[in-house]
Amino acid sequence: MVQPRNGVTTRLVNVNGEAELSVPKGRGRKRAKEAEESAAVKKVKVQLKAPDITDGVVLTVGMGDIGQLGLGPDVEEKARPAVVPNLTDVVAVAAGGLHTVCLTKEGKVYTWGCNDEGALGRSTASEEDAFTSGCVDIKGKVVQISAGDCHTAALTDDGHVFAWGCFRDNSGLLGFLEKNVLQKSPRQVLEDIPIVKVTSGNNHLAMLSQDGRVFTCGCGESGQLGRIAEMFASRDLRNGKGIETQLEPHPVKVCRRRKAIIFDDVWAGGMTTFVRAKATGEIYGCGLNNYNQLGHEDTSNKFQPVLLKSFSGKAWAQISGGQHHCIALTEAGEVHAVGRHEYGRLGLGDIKHDATSPTPIPTLKDQPASAVSAGECVSLVVMRSGSAYAFGMGTNQQLGQGDDEDRLTPAEVTGKQLAERRVLAASAGGQHTVLLAVPK
Template sequence: MAPSKTRKRAADSTTDDVIKTKSKRGRPRASDVAEPQVKRKLEVQPSCRTVEGVVLTLGQGDTGQLGLGEDVMERKKPGLVAIQDKVIDVCAGGMHTVALTVKGEVWSWGCNDEGALGRDTSEIGTETVPGKVELGAKIAQLGAGDSHTIALTTDGRVWCWGTFRDNNGQFGLTSDGKVQPRPVEIPLPARVLKISSGVSHVACLTEDGDLYTFGCGEQGQLGRIAECFTVRGGRKGLSLLVDPALVRMKGKRGSGKSHMKFADVFCGSHNTFAISDDQEDVYAFGLNNYYQMGLEGDTARYVPEHVESLSGKRWTQIEAGQHHTVALSEDGEVYVMGRGEYGRLGLGEDMDKEVTKPTQLTDLRNICGVATGSSVSFAVNKNGEAYSWGMGTNLQLGLSDDDDVWVPTKMSGKQLETRDVVLVSGGGQHTVMLARDKDNNTAA
């Protein structure tokens, strides 16, 4: 993510590490003989489970990502975004935002210089307020990266628009290397149950439990490409990256050990976490330079590797920012690992170095959702209260100033006084929230 020229401090760069992505923001349990797979019924549902609410935004808005009009360049406290219909899901990209309405329609706003909004913004100012994306299909889930947006239809088809990026800049969304400013359908061999998006890569989980990835693979986040081919596909060409392909485990093909089924998937900024079909194990691949995947050693992983440190619990969410991870267990506990600088782990000022294993934030209880931005973290509890911590420079935390916050701190503001927070999504320099009235009626 390109930092604003007016910022007193830029968000973390990867230029001091092995990875320099230009950003706006163990073993399988399979038998030697593969057993017949039972086809699972497709049950595509919006990620926020149809709870209706209003959209609130805060942070930096110099590319229109707040959706509050061209005169609003930043907000310390949440501001109300005007959208015609009731909203059930929101997602923050690097410098753009998308929202899903109860009608299954997608609205977008923010930076559109690489097609991430999926609509025409040639008229001055139209990118700074919500505008409808014409899809011709009812949408159930959304995902957003730095310069791309992805949408899943209710019948399991995937649409995408914008472009992917790597160290050398944009390389398009499709094998012809072109930016796609309007939605295009992504061909997949089976109906998709879930989508997840990183800074510049996408993961799709099918109804059969198969995992497909596409996009940038430089840090290993696709989990299926040898390091020597991760830069623009090498001699195999761009299609190796941008055409969705199956993620396999380490093992000889045909042995029954290489093909594993998964129950869930979560894309971090530059890595991916996949939960096994029995929900007992977590596998990860991608960037691990600050131990943010909980694996031994700080090298990138190019194939799925069992994360022993995440065993023993069932995880409902695993969210990863640029260099850190926040995980939510099914019993409402929050664990963090990775880089501690600027307070993004929430463990206090004494913990400003990397944390190599999942460490619980004991002050957070009854949590029902977590989120990360590049260098910030969020948690929402069952009472509708939102907590934030991490880098304060971009005003993403919803607090009174731009200081870094080292422990989870309750977010506040006029728009939150009479509302419960449903979910939070962190972008490169901004934050978007879905909130509903405390009496469960959506505000006008």
């Protein structure tokens, strides 16, 4: 029994996840409606993004000295993509800073690479354990994964988020949900809030709830959390609460005409976060903007989400943030780049200036794309045809071109292991690239 302040009693009975209400008048009616909405939102079913994928395999290329390639302790680098052994029916991949994550059709998560700060979510007693794939023990069927520099997140089909590892800032370790804590096994985050998407930046995590809110946690020193003012986004606050404020997940609040904006998508990457307004499709962004990587003309960091007018006029399907640039994809398959031009990471050729707003990449103009990924100084584009392109800094061989040269324009990723396969997804790590491919 619930006793409202006006003295009117409201009876709440939950049967099969639904609320039956004896609806009173006045404020009691409002409270009953809120309770009904709360009961209705408790159940959520999140589907795999591409449930029809079959026979998916993982291919890796680049540096693997910490095991991030997953090819065993004897393989520390690859100039062309190689298949990671002992993995079948893979449906999603995510490259962290020095580790790799993949998801199988059965909802199992496998990890490999650097485990110094718990990013693998499992025990690695020997070097070989970190250089080869191992399953993470997670309660439930996982349907989404994401990875940052030292953390990993997984979303189950019933809307629960499990994450592990840690977040860092420029001064060192921040912790996970608590200050200075390394979370070496999966831990549930936001237990009472149904989540429909998880996405990771280098050192922050963003989660989209069923009711259209975005929750963030991790490092906020560049504004990437979108909910902490610059003066409070520091570990050096007098009350000692600077770190705790960042690590505890809280919602991002954006209002327009005094009404809270409901979101239908979120993309975290590098030190930026982008959100999409459900009603209008408008893009808001926050975080590091020193090279206009947010697409905002003012290069100051944005500690609250700001409307990005340069993204107006197009329907955006995906935005991926690197360190100083972003790659964006429209619903029509057009690929745009914005931010710093050095090393060719924008794919615009031998230009001498940064891109201050999303700019179409000419050489990809006539080929619709299906996915994009931005790493620290590299970019990856997957075409609907099943081919993959890479451009930017080639020092770590993660462009998959067989050498360590930079590419100023998109270059197709080829090799023996791709001859009879088509690429469905790509993810750029700190020094390596991960591809998801299926037979042609």
